Amino acid sequence: MSGVDAATAWSLVREALRVCPGQRRAITVCTGDASLEVAPGGAWSAAPSPDDAAAMMFDLYLPLCATPGESLVVAQMGQSLDGYVATADGDSCYVTGEADRAHLHCLRALVDAVIVGAGTVSADDPRLTVRAVEGEQPVRVVLARNGALDPAAHVLVDGAGPTLVVHAEDARPVKGDGLALATDAEGFFAPHTLLQALAARGLRRVLVEGGGRTVSRFLCAGALDRAHVTIAPLLIGAGRRGIDLPPATSIGHALRPPARRFLLGEDVLFDLDLRSG
Numbered sequence: 001m002s003g004v005d006a007a008t009a010w011s012l013v014r015e016a017l018r019v020c021p022g023q024r025r026a027i028t029v030c031t032g033d034a035s036l037e038v039a040p041g042g043a044w045s046a047a048p049s050p051d052d053a054a055a056m057m058f059d060l061y062l063p064l065c066a067t068p069g070e071s072l073v074v075a076q077m078g079q080s081l082d083g084y085v086a087t088a089d090g091d092s093c094y095v096t097g098e099a100d101r102a103h104l105h106c107l108r109a110l111v112d113a114v115i116v117g118a119g120t121v122s123a124d125d126p127r128l129t130v131r132a133v134e135g136e137q138p139v140r141v142v143l144a145r146n147g148a149l150d151p152a153a154h155v156l157v158d159g160a161g162p163t164l165v166v167h168a169e170d171a172r173p174v175k176g177d178g179l180a181l182a183t184d185a186e187g188f189f190a191p192h193t194l195l196q197a198l199a200a201r202g203l204r205r206v207l208v209e210g211g212g213r214t215v216s217r218f219l220c221a222g223a224l225d226r227a228h229v230t231i232a233p234l235l236i237g238a239g240r241r242g243i244d245l246p247p248a249t250s251i252g253h254a255l256r257p258p259a260r261r262f263l264l265g266e267d268v269l270f271d272l273d274l275r276s277g
Contacts (some may be wrong), residue, residue, distance in 0.1 A: 004034045004046050009054035010106070010133060012036040012046070017065040017110060038062055060103075060262055060271065064110055064226070073195060073223055075208040075215045076107055078230040078267070079242035085212050086240040090123045096232045099264035102132045104209070107228065109135025113164075113203040115194075117214040118144035121153050128209065129160045137161035139203055143189055143214065147173040164201075166194065191223035216244045219274075227272040230264060 004012075008031060015029040016038050028037045036046045042063035050058065064072060078096035079085045086092035094101065108114055109130045120126065121142055128140040140155045140163040147167040149156060155163045156175045165173035166189060169180045181197060184190050198206060208218050218224050229243070248254040258276045262269040 003048050004050040004054045006051070006053040006057055008032065008034050009046075009050055009057040013057060013061045013065065014109070014135065016062065038065070056262060057106075059260075060269075061106060061110065063271075063273075064107075071195075071199065071204040071206075072111070073206045073208065073218070073225050074107065074111070075218060075224050075227040076104055076230075077210065077212065077215050077227070077242050078104075078232060079212075080232055080234040080236045082235050082237065083242055084236040084239040085210075085242045086123070087236060088239045090240065092124065092240075095234060095236075096230050096267050097265045100230045100232075100267050100269065103228070103230070103264055103269065105130050105132035105135075107207050108138050108209075109133055111138050111205040111207040113139040113141050113198055113205075114207045114209050115141045115143065115214065116210050118142060118149060119213070120209075120211040121149055121155060123211075125150075125154055126209075127154045127158060127160060129158075138207070139164055141166060141198065141203075141206075143194075144173065145171065145183060145187060145189075147171040147178065149174055151175050166197075188217060191218045191221040195223060212240060212242045212244060215242075219243065220245055222274075224274050226274060228269055229272065230267050230269045232267045 011031045012029055012034060015031060016036060019027055019029055026037060026039045028035060036044060038044045044058050044062050064074060078100050080095055085095060114128045129137055137160060140161055142155060143166050145168045147165060151174055164177050164179055166179045166181055167173050168183050179197060181189050181193060208215050258273040260271040
């Protein structure tokens with residue numbers, strides 16, 4: 001065959017995850033005439049040589065397959081240059097481009113569960129499914145303290161994948177499978193407690209997809225292993241913020257994790273390693 005293309009690379013990435021999630025040793029996987037060797041941590045070599053799109057796919061996704069242990073918590077967010085994920089009225093279609101949306105589907109295919117807040121379901125009515133790439137559908141986890149969701153929301157009626165509604169102990173979900181959890185002093189679910197409850201159900205690889213407040217709470221709690229933040233060449237001016245953390249007392253105290261950059265069409269994706277060091 002000629003070089004490894006993006007479609008073949010994606011098949012090899014999925015096979016690497018299937019063979020040895022949370023790998024602690026080098027593994028070799030094959031599909032057709034192509035082979036891929038992955039070292040602990042995500043370093044890789046492939047034969048025949050991959051094209052540029054395939055090489056980027058290996059660089060971007062294999063570290064997610066090679067996270068030590070069986071658990072992984074990664075956040076994804078697309079925002080404007082000035083830090084907004086939507087206008088003040090909630091319009092977010094679309095802040096980032098098609099390449100970033102395909103990337104989001106890849107992330108969903110590499111995890112057991114996708115977490116969003118009830119506000120995201122209300123504003124965007126997302127499907128939270130894998131449609132742009134080959135892959136298994138994740139469990140859709142919706143955080144709804146009072147259990148209230150539009151009973152016609154895609155995640156409750158489309159049958160494309162299972163949905164788990166996380167609600168407070170004194171509430172009941174309007175529809176779908178429910179998980180009752182205690183809330184903290186501010187009325188929110190503690191990220192680590194939620195992750196432990198999901199792990200007890202076998203959902204150890206988790207994508208925190210939105211919205212901005214949900215991602216920010218996980219980041220502030222130190223509950224993320226990685227964050228994929230895509231910046232679009234767009235200026236909104238005002239609206240709903242993306243990452244929103246307590247202010248640093250100085251630049252020296254600001255969070256500056258190791259980062260890698262990837263071009264997704266006109267957008268730039270930053271892969272932040274929140275567990276290094």
